[in-house]
Amino acid sequence: MTVSEPHGDDIRKQPRVHFDRHAPEYRDQFEEQTRAFHAGCPLAWSDTYGGHWVAAGNRELLAFARAGQKLSNDHDVNGERRGYQGINIPAPARGKGFRGGFLEMDPPEQRAYRNALNPYLSPAAIARWIPFIDEVARACLDEKIESGRIDFVDDLANIVPAVFTLAMMGVPLKKWELYNEPAHAGVYTPPGSPEMARVVEAHMAMLKDIAATLHEVRAHPRPGLADALARLEIDGKPPSDIDLVGAMALLIGGGFDTTTALTAHALEWLSQHPDERARLVRERDTLLDTATEEFLRYFTPAPGDGRTVAENCEIAGKEFEEGERVWLSWAMANRDPAVFPDPDRVDLERGGNRHTAFGLGIHRCIGSNVARTVFKRMLIQVLDRIPDFVCDAENTVHYETIGVIQGMRHLPATFTPGPRLGPGLEETLASLQQVCDEQGLAEPVTVRKAEAKIR
């Protein structure tokens, strides 16, 4: 056997790794694999999924974030441009024909969407909703507090982000289950499993309702993100309906499962570390912000995004060719020892926490302020009302694979029962719907500055 000298692409595509983030073992081997990346190959080539680069170092990700037009998020579903595949590696079969909203677009189109939606999602815009968020979380806990048992995923962390996302969009709150099933099960259900047919059906029902919502708000305008999208014009023309549905599906996908994942992992960790939980309760005013950022860093619910190289170029000291795919691993960069001392340890008061859980650059998670606020409000109520919760490790179900979302299906827990404070979820959602409608809560912050008034 002869061994030929490496040449051309073989020389350029170095170092080589085998990286398969969709494999079930990746979840268990995450820390070990991540350490290997940081030790010798923060930017490497993997032959998996048609071949792609993997960027794992914080410095490398920052270089990509600043690469501007050298990188593209475009998902050219109809083969009208350069055939790029968007932000998933590989592009999912389920989403064929759909762009993943403005996350699969480049400027100036992407900027037009962000400019239209930002005034609904800025820190000032989200702060107005805190009494609303608190009321949903209160009702969720009231449903369970007398029993001493809760599933933090099913009974709290799935519901509050879902209801709040629909409220901001201008979709009736009572529809949260119609949206929750595909947004949650659509991520964790393995392709080819017997449940997939049901999930696809639920996904279709959601898309249908999104399209119906667009038609409704056009005919009878009501405030919210759906209205902002329905009125959007780019260069004087409205986007296609299919692009608008894609944008709404992106807001749902971004708003639902990610905050659920963050909350479940943080609560599981606090149950496993009762001393740290007691400290967080005691020093909440000073620790809540840094603890939240640390949970974001450590658990990184959305582990990464794909990009396509849009021109032959050099980034972070490597040569790239147009059309090559790059996986930007926010999760691995968040364990980069060059930036985070002792990166595999949770430090609730960590300083210098320049984490990448919301991405970097112009595509920074548009819902980052939603995620932080909803997470903090749920956590505060859990710590206030059921501070002695103990999670049931045996019946906890993590996602089998963490290639798309590092999430959890179930997190059952027990606690000392306590008294209810108000009505249950259904009644609460009915009265909150009235509050949304009467006070126009879903208006952008440019129109309405006042905080929601509940009762």
Add this chain to the structure above:
Amino acid sequence: MKVRVDPERCQGHTLCAMRAPKVFELSEIDGHSSPINEEVPDDQQDQVVEAVRSCPERAISVF
């Protein structure tokens, strides 16, 4: 100490305003940050240094 936020680099992560709320203000529209005053008060310098260390985009500089 003076502080500057590079508007081209800032993407509205809001960590600076968490660390030094008396120094940075966030746009009501998109959460992008800017210093309220370029001159940092003496009692805010530690917080500003921490804001510099916390910015994911490395958009803040002190001089």
